Amino acid sequence: MIRLALKGVRRSFGPVEVLHGVDLxxxxxxxxxxxxxxxxxxxxxMKILSGYLNPxxxxxxxxxxxxxxxxxxEAEDAGIIMIHQExxxxxxxxxxxxxxxxxxxxxxMFLDHKTMREETLALLKRLHCKARPDAKVRDISVPDxxxxxxxxxxxxxxxxxxxxxxxxxxxDRETEVLFEQVExxxxxxxxxxxxxxxxxxxxxxxxxxxVLRDGTQxxxxxxxxxxDQMATAMVGRDVSDLYPPKLxxxxxxxxxxxxxxxxxxxxxxxxxxxxxxxxxAGLVGAGRTELMxxxxxxxxxxxxxxxxxxxIRANDPKAAMAAGLAYLTEDRKECGLLLxxxxxxxxxxxxxxxxxxxxIDGKAxxxxxxxxxSEFDIRVPHRKVRAGNLSGGNQQxxxxxxxxxxxxxxxxIDEPTRGIxxxxxxxxxxxxxxxxxxGLSVVVISSELPEVIxxxxxxxxxxxxxxxxxxxxxxxxxxxxxxxxxxxxxxx
Amino acid sequence: xxxxxxxxxxxxAALVVLILVGVGLNENFLSYANITNVLARxxxxxxxxxxxxxxxxxxxxDLSVGSMAAFVAGVMIIAMNYLVPTxxxxxxxxxxxxxxxxxxxxxxxxVNGLLITRARIEAFIVTLGTMGIYRSLITxxxxxxxxxxxxxxxxxxxxxxxxxxxGITWPIIVFAVVAxxxxxxxxxxxxxxxxAAIGSNEQVARYSAVDVIRVKTMTYVLLGILxxxxxxxxxxxxxxxxxxxxxxxELEAIASVIIGGTMLKGGFGRVWGTVVGVLILGLIxxxxxxxxxxxxxLNGAIQGxxxxxxxxxxxxxxxxx
Numbered sequence: 001m002i003r004l005a006l007k008g009v010r011r012s013f014g015p016v017e018v019l020h021g022v023d024l025x026x027x028x029x030x031x032x033x034x035x036x037x038x039x040x041x042x043x044x045x046m047k048i049l050s051g052y053l054n055p056x057x058x059x060x061x062x063x064x065x066x067x068x069x070x071x072x073x074e075a076e077d078a079g080i081i082m083i084h085q086e087x088x089x090x091x092x093x094x095x096x097x098x099x100x101x102x103x104x105x106x107x108x109m110f111l112d113h114k115t116m117r118e119e120t121l122a123l124l125k126r127l128h129c130k131a132r133p134d135a136k137v138r139d140i141s142v143p144d145x146x147x148x149x150x151x152x153x154x155x156x157x158x159x160x161x162x163x164x165x166x167x168x169x170x171x172d173r174e175t176e177v178l179f180e181q182v183e184x185x186x187x188x189x190x191x192x193x194x195x196x197x198x199x200x201x202x203x204x205x206x207x208x209x210x211v212l213r214d215g216t217q218x219x220x221x222x223x224x225x226x227x228d229q230m231a232t233a234m235v236g237r238d239v240s241d242l243y244p245p246k247l248x249x250x251x252x253x254x255x256x257x258x259x260x261x262x263x264x265x266x267x268x269x270x271x272x273x274x275x276x277x278x279x280x281a282g283l284v285g286a287g288r289t290e291l292m293x294x295x296x297x298x299x300x301x302x303x304x305x306x307x308x309x310x311x312i313r314a315n316d317p318k319a320a321m322a323a324g325l326a327y328l329t330e331d332r333k334e335c336g337l338l339l340x341x342x343x344x345x346x347x348x349x350x351x352x353x354x355x356x357x358x359x360i361d362g363k364a365x366x367x368x369x370x371x372x373x374s375e376f377d378i379r380v381p382h383r384k385v386r387a388g389n390l391s392g393g394n395q396q397x398x399x400x401x402x403x404x405x406x407x408x409x410x411x412x413i414d415e416p417t418r419g420i421x422x423x424x425x426x427x428x429x430x431x432x433x434x435x436x437x438x439g440l441s442v443v444v445i446s447s448e449l450p451e452v453i454x455x456x457x458x459x460x461x462x463x464x465x466x467x468x469x470x471x472x473x474x475x476x477x478x479x480x481x482x483x484x485x486x487x488x489x490x491x492x
Numbered sequence: 493x494x495x496x497x498x499x500x501x502x503x504x505a506a507l508v509v510l511i512l513v514g515v516g517l518n519e520n521f522l523s524y525a526n527i528t529n530v531l532a533r534x535x536x537x538x539x540x541x542x543x544x545x546x547x548x549x550x551x552x553x554d555l556s557v558g559s560m561a562a563f564v565a566g567v568m569i570i571a572m573n574y575l576v577p578t579x580x581x582x583x584x585x586x587x588x589x590x591x592x593x594x595x596x597x598x599x600x601x602x603v604n605g606l607l608i609t610r611a612r613i614e615a616f617i618v619t620l621g622t623m624g625i626y627r628s629l630i631t632x633x634x635x636x637x638x639x640x641x642x643x644x645x646x647x648x649x650x651x652x653x654x655x656x657x658x659g660i661t662w663p664i665i666v667f668a669v670v671a672x673x674x675x676x677x678x679x680x681x682x683x684x685x686x687x688a689a690i691g692s693n694e695q696v697a698r699y700s701a702v703d704v705i706r707v708k709t710m711t712y713v714l715l716g717i718l719x720x721x722x723x724x725x726x727x728x729x730x731x732x733x734x735x736x737x738x739x740x741x742e743l744e745a746i747a748s749v750i751i752g753g754t755m756l757k758g759g760f761g762r763v764w765g766t767v768v769g770v771l772i773l774g775l776i777x778x779x780x781x782x783x784x785x786x787x788x789x790l791n792g793a794i795q796g797x798x799x800x801x802x803x804x805x806x807x808x809x810x811x812x813x
Binding site for chain 1: 676680681682685686688689692693695696697698699700701702703759760
């Protein structure tokens with residue numbers, strides 16, 4: 001039974017057509033994976049499925065009948081619910097208020113708090129989520145927010161669930177919980193559309209797979225594609241050598257830190273050498289980001305940080321920057337880029353001093369943009385485009401370009417490839433090795449172990465706010481790192 | 493792209509329409525005397541509105557500027573009157589008075605800025621508070637009545653409002669200079685870029701090594717200094733200050749900024765738009781005085797409609813993009 005389908009769907013934005021004829025069927029009780037590189041048209045397809053956009057040409061069919069949704073709420077009424085990657089939760093409201101937002105239970109004129117609380121507790125229990133119903137969403141962890149989104153969808157009797165990279169922010173364990181839920185929803189007959197850049201997940205979960213490349217459907221299959229086949233179909237070329245070869249690094253220590261970040265990290269020690277790519281692994285919430293933000297002056301810290309032997313003042317991002325230490329955030333949208341600004345202003349914001357002697361030199365800025373676009377292979381429709389309209393991969397490249405413009409000597413990259421397609425991933429890995437080869441030092445914070453193992457010669461593993469251990473050489477393997485990250489053993 | 497241009501020229505188009513209507517209703521509308529009169533009267537609000545553009549662009553707000561202007565005027569008059577016995581009623585006293593005005597404005601702006609950035613209190617709350625404080629202080633200084641400038645000093649000071657060069661009076665010249673410098677600062681300096689970045693997303697600015705606290709504080713200090721400048725031009729006009737000096741100036745300044753296309757929530761600002769906004773509001777008041785089509789008492793209502801209309805038009809322009 002086909003719940004929701006697209007038939008010959010094309011979509012244009014202005015004169016540019018971004019989807020060139022997509023056919024897609026979501027069957028009852030099946031997981032349909034939609035994969036493709038950033039900018040391949042996945043988001044547009046999902047938005048059309050969930051009523052945020054209408055097709056320019058072609059049809060959307062619900063239970064076999066053509067429909068035109070005026071708004072996403074009409075799609076929701078038809079039981080089609082999308083869970084956004086960036087979440088659609090009111091952060092000041094509680095978990096319970098969010099779950100029932102817009103459909104509050106009433107008893108006469110008043111809210112029926114008792115029923116809502118009972119249903120919330122039941123939903124959270126079903127999802128193995130430990131968040132309290134009366135906790136404000138801004139106070140709960142990212143994975144818990146994901147669960148709240150799913151709870152919200154469940155409470156709306158979802159018949160079709162559209163999940164946009166649900167595991168991007170989850171740890172392996174949380175991912176397992178999510179998969180159990182997906183399996184259970186399947187058994188209940190829900191049709192699920194699932195997108196992910198983690199191809200292993202897709203292989204494991206999907207009953208059907210559709211691959212998009214540049215807005216065109218290049219492959220459709222039921223189960224049975226290997227990860228290599230998927231990657232090749234997405235990129236259109238072979239991507240077996242994902243990681244460039246590791247290079248040896250020198251002995252010169254460029255960064256020494258012994259830092260406590262109140263509430264997050266206790267006395268973490270870290271050294272970094274010239275030309276090194278150091279990994280920082282650990283579970284989400286282990287304090288990796290907080291440690292590096294503390295070192296970069298973006299967060300309160302105590303202790304000492306020395307760059308090339310000179311101590312760097314706490315709470316002073318500018319001083320860290322001046323010493324050559326740059327931190328590239330994991331949160332592109334909230335901390336990295338000004339989404340409603342064009343490329344040029346974003347590119348030069350960090351290094352604006354270089355472009356301004358009293359007045360800003362617009363020509364020099366334009367030249368820098370031209371250089372960045374070619375050097376970092378930022379793919380843009382035109383130069384005036386706003387950063388928010390770029391795909392995740394291109395945003396990440398822009399953020400890299402922006403950081404490198406300040407000529408840092410030490411670059412901390414937090415989750416360098418989160419939400420990024422495999423082709424761009426490869427480019428970013430090569431770029432990181434190139435930096436190291438040029439004598440820069442790089443710290444890679446990553447939740448993706450293959451990435452840490454593929455890139456780094458030495459890995460510091462954090463667990464619950466402290467350094468659980470350091471591994472190097474042949475010890476850089478999945479088993480050792482996981483044991484440390486889980487707190488199962490303390491390295492000597 | 494068409495829509496962006498439409499958005500950009502919207503306020504200019506409104507100004508042109510307003511001028512055409514004015515010419516149609518009264519032939520004296522475009523006369524030299526009338527135009528200089530409107531410009532001179534708009535100059536005070538205009539100078540303040542230029543500063544307000546930076547504050548709003550950086551995501552802030554300042555409700556205290558009207559009361560602050562009254563307070564600065566009061567302090568300035570008291571200082572000059574105090575100096576008459578020792579320094580005489582000449583230009584020297586006036587110059588010291590001007591310095592006092594600038595210093596008082598700078599101090600007032602710094603208080604607002606530091607309370608907002610260092611003590612992390614909402615801009616609306618801080619400036620609502622200081623608005624009340626300054627209004628109360630000027631009432632107290634004037635003992636409920638009027639503070640009058642010494643008649644000798646008034647004579648020496650008079651040319652600053654009434655004289656000028658090439659038939660253009662000083663307030664208009666100062667307004668023009670402030671506007672041009674403001675436009676350059678907004679579009680072509682790191683300070684202007686940083687203001688827009690902070691107003692757009694403070695976190696991103698912080699992660700981009702922008703000294704957010706300093707830049708935000710500076711917007712309020714700049715505005716305070718410009719309140720001082722506006723007051724310097726205003727005092728010689730009447731030679732007095734009272735509890736009713738500068739009433740509702742803050743709203744006219746904010747309205748001009750918004751009509752000019754600066755976004756109230758910050759992230760985008762343009763000084764030339766603010767100048768157009770000031771002129772629109774000034775001309776409407778003038779037009780109502782010149783014609784008997786609508787009672788001048790309805791001036792406020794018409795200004796209100798224009799403000800709401802301007803914001804509605806801006807929103808539509810944005811949605812189409």
